[in-house]
Amino acid sequence: MFESAELGHKIAKSVYKREVPPLREALLDAQFDLLQSKKFPVIILVAGVDCGGKGETVNILNEWLDPRHIETHALRPLTGEELERPPMWRYWRTLPPKGKIGMFIGSWYSEPLVDNVYKRISNADLDQRLERIIRFEQILCDEGALFLKFWLHLSRDQQKKRLTSLEKDPDTRWRVTDSDWKHYKKYDRFHQVSERMLRATSTAESPWLIVEGTDPRYRYLTIGKTILQSLRERLDAPEPPKVREPTPPATMAIDGLRVLQTLDLSKKLAKGDYEDELEKWQGKLNRLSRHDNFGKIAVVVVFEGNDAAGKGGAIRRVTQALDARRYRIASFASPTEEERLQPYLWRFWRHIPHRGRFALFDRSWYGRVLVERVEGYCAHADWMRAYGEINDFEEQLVRHQTVVVKFWLAIDKKEQLKRFDAREKIGFKRFKITEEDWRNREKWDDYEQAVCDMIDRTSTEIAPWTLVEANDKNYARIKVLKTICNRIEAALDRVKK
């Protein structure tokens, strides 16, 4: 795999001097077009062997390009805020928006590599972590990011030479750390694990480019030209046509039977029973939230449902039981300007709670496979892939000891009409039924299909959907509270062990 990067590639000084100025001009031009068009974000990874020139390369790129529109990120110790969240959170928060360039030195590859070389994680663990990385990069690629991954390689001899010569010069001595030499002694093992890693994570959309690191001029020119070519190609490509029409349903049971139809919406809870149950379950939820081990978990609750199904009321019954310091509610309507410049999951990653906290989502990432699908705001391929992306996202939360509870509050069409009519009559502005609500109602069947597909594809053992019969508000609220309590209890049991 590294054969071509040990051939002793070299670029003469004169060639370099001749080629750099036009390359720089072209790069700046391309970067300007990128910035103006905001067509896509660019993610440049510079990884590779120790002292292979990662830092220098990134510095040169910052010099050639306009550094005002680049953010460079190096691996540093995790901050407390990052430790409190799933591992990929730290990367989501540093993603460049469309139009900008993010450069990552080492990046998400460094840790798994070093951990495996030093046998802190098994090969199976390594594969699992690489799998996570692949999915992460895949989402970003699917969302339009241009991914460029450079691996700077040095042969064993070259690396030794480099370390020695850096160490000799008092100006560069600081660059060589003890761990560099320690790593060097494990050159073969690094070589072997790197190869495995590069092989596993070279995908069609984000392949690795291995660059011989010996000659700086060769390294800079190769990388600079690759960036230019990729940028230019993508900038000049015609925009794919945007799908605006509603797309056909993803699946359709030929007998017409859908999971939502199996719900018994006539389920009811009498007022007296409701009050008893409410007290019981709110009390229980409150105690659970103050449990000694609650600080080891986090809770994410997703509320989705038909319009007027009673999400707001259900959320309030949950928050009543909790101390306001323990929860945050995130409500979602259309994305803001900053959010539109990022992958669709980005705006939800922003609200992931740290441990010991609740995050209640009033609508959520499922908008992608509900409203965006039905209204045709995104292409068929986009919402189809979203199921997998969402499952993966939730898996990351669950692995980080986050309890993911998801509710679909279901009412029937008749009940909705009744509530719409009632709301029109009360006259409270905040309950006002909008034109949009009526329009959504007309698409009842499309939404139902979307909901059924969503449940089929995203109700997983680790993050199951709870369908809530919500024609009767009392019944619905208690079911919500009870479900949350049971899920938290189970999680606290697991944590204890």
Added chain:
Amino acid sequence: MFESAELGHKIAKSVYKREVPPLREALLDAQFDLLQSKKFPVIILVAGVDCGGKGETVNILNEWLDPRHIETHALRPLTGEELERPPMWRYWRTLPPKGKIGMFIGSWYSEPLVDNVYKRISNADLDQRLERIIRFEQILCDEGALFLKFWLHLSRDQQKKRLTSLEKDPDTRWRVTDSDWKHYKKYDRFHQVSERMLRATSTAESPWLIVEGTDPRYRYLTIGKTILQSLRERLDAPEPPKVREPTPPATMAIDGLRVLQTLDLSKKLAKGDYEDELEKWQGKLNRLSRHDNFGKIAVVVVFEGNDAAGKGGAIRRVTQALDARRYRIASFASPTEEERLQPYLWRFWRHIPHRGRFALFDRSWYGRVLVERVEGYCAHADWMRAYGEINDFEEQLVRHQTVVVKFWLAIDKKEQLKRFDAREKIGFKRFKITEEDWRNREKWDDYEQAVCDMIDRTSTEIAPWTLVEANDKNYARIKVLKTICNRIEAALDRVKK
């Protein structure tokens, strides 16, 4: 000061039951109007004696209002990311946007109070910290925030009763901590310092309201009604007319002599000398950035200047000397949607570097007193007060061991024309002169006046402006590098001591 809050205020259960439902309706209505109009943000502080009911009150408010549009913040230990920045950064990052409500328990008042009671800080230190708080709140009020500060008071006897009764009940025992009893023993001292604090920080725009905490019904109703009344008043007030026209200059020397005119723009540096100096100062800057003590300081560099004065080129000469991992460049054009819903300084607080790092600002908070003033984007009063706000902001940075270096790159009108013309000829898109650039040029004198006022009012000993004669790019770049080096060197000297 607390006399009226020891009268034994009480609300009968029947009165409470009658009054709460209409109050809640009216509160929800007001909150809905707030959300729709996005007129202003609301900041509610609930502070006061231990176990005076702060948490319960905030929970009730979250129950009465729609909790989806409230964020509640309690004091918790500072995170690493917060420790790395000036103390108020943590509060700036939690401010509610226009249309929303932020509730703070204890908030920025708790620490100075407790620190002074336990004699960890002197009275003078307390006053200084209160002064900082007043300025912080003042900015937010001036930017339109509705501030409501409630102080929950208990008499000595009442507090003892409360602690004892909470402790008796197994369900509430957890609320009483050792520190509550420890504080109780210092009741008189707390009483005395609280009074001093409340007196000092009750301003016309954000006065304290002292509420007797003994009877929960009295407490909730009083606070609920106050919030409703203030919200309603502010929502229903007619909007003040927006000033759109350019406003008159703030000051004008009667002999017409301005500080910019004293610059000798003919200053030059020959190419050979430039190259030597560039190497020298870039080398020095690089070494300084790797100094052992550099991790104890942070560096903020502001680049302002006439259009085409060479800000970009100067920035590049700085970044060339630095490792890309050490700096971030923040460029500012018009604010994003999220930024427009916040006070104008908010978008700059977002980019304050942590220690050991550079933040280079390509344009900055000075836009307020330059383009916003000249173009009439904000009212006369708004940019006039900005000078003080900016000085205060920079003082906070400096106190946190941040070196603040500010450059005004000055060229004359003739030189600008020459550069505009040259740019039109080169034809690089990224240098293209826009309509706006020509329009700005027509307002040369207004801008010059604004710049002179800015320098007069914001060049302070701790954060001085450096005027850079920039008709000659070589001269300008070296002056920039040299200034940064000297300022960092001085800061490292101070840190050492």
